[in-house]
Amino acid sequence: MDRKYIIGFFIFCASLSAFSQEADDLGEHKRRHRITIMMANAFSPSATEVDGESPILIIPTWGVSYDFWFNNKWAVGLHNEVFLQQFKIKKFGSEQTVERSFPVSVNLIGLFKPTKHWIFLAGAGKEFEKHENFSLICLETEYGFELPDNWELNLNLIFENKIEAYDTWTFGVGFSKLF
Numbered sequence: 001m002d003r004k005y006i007i008g009f010f011i012f013c014a015s016l017s018a019f020s021q022e023a024d025d026l027g028e029h030k031r032r033h034r035i036t037i038m039m040a041n042a043f044s045p046s047a048t049e050v051d052g053e054s055p056i057l058i059i060p061t062w063g064v065s066y067d068f069w070f071n072n073k074w075a076v077g078l079h080n081e082v083f084l085q086q087f088k089i090k091k092f093g094s095e096q097t098v099e100r101s102f103p104v105s106v107n108l109i110g111l112f113k114p115t116k117h118w119i120f121l122a123g124a125g126k127e128f129e130k131h132e133n134f135s136l137i138c139l140e141t142e143y144g145f146e147l148p149d150n151w152e153l154n155l156n157l158i159f160e161n162k163i164e165a166y167d168t169w170t171f172g173v174g175f176s177k178l179f
Helices: 003-019
Strands: 033-043 058-069 074-083 086-090 097-101 104-112 118-128 134-147 151-162 166-178
Touching (some): 058 166
Antiparallel strands (some): 086 097, 134 151
16 A cells, blocks of 8 residues: 555544544543553564575564643654564665664654544654664554553554665554553
């Protein structure tokens, strides 16, 4: 799918709230802060193992996020991920191969929650790694299940485009604490 359509979809979803007549006030029971720990697996079509044995590579990933909620629908967050493996990628439009060794991505994210359980996220950031750093664009969707004592269980689907380098698709399970 073309990146323009993915970005357009998330912008369209975010713009829906502009037409909402519903009040955005936080209820007394609503918490403004959320910290999430995520366990995930990432797939990149251009990634291979360092030794080159496997043509398809699933990369284990951990994430830690902090979100601040302005109201019931909008928040801003700092989302971080670390890929727990060394791998090689082929950069977009070239035959150049770059080795990645436990890269860490840091993203500033905007969050939009159109329903009780769905959240759409979009942002930008940087992937840091000892060989080469890449700027990135991140699009994400999350479905959350409320648990007792202000905890949540989240299912996450994340698309990251490392600009002029490579893409990753990540599926994860997160545990969030609201306070």
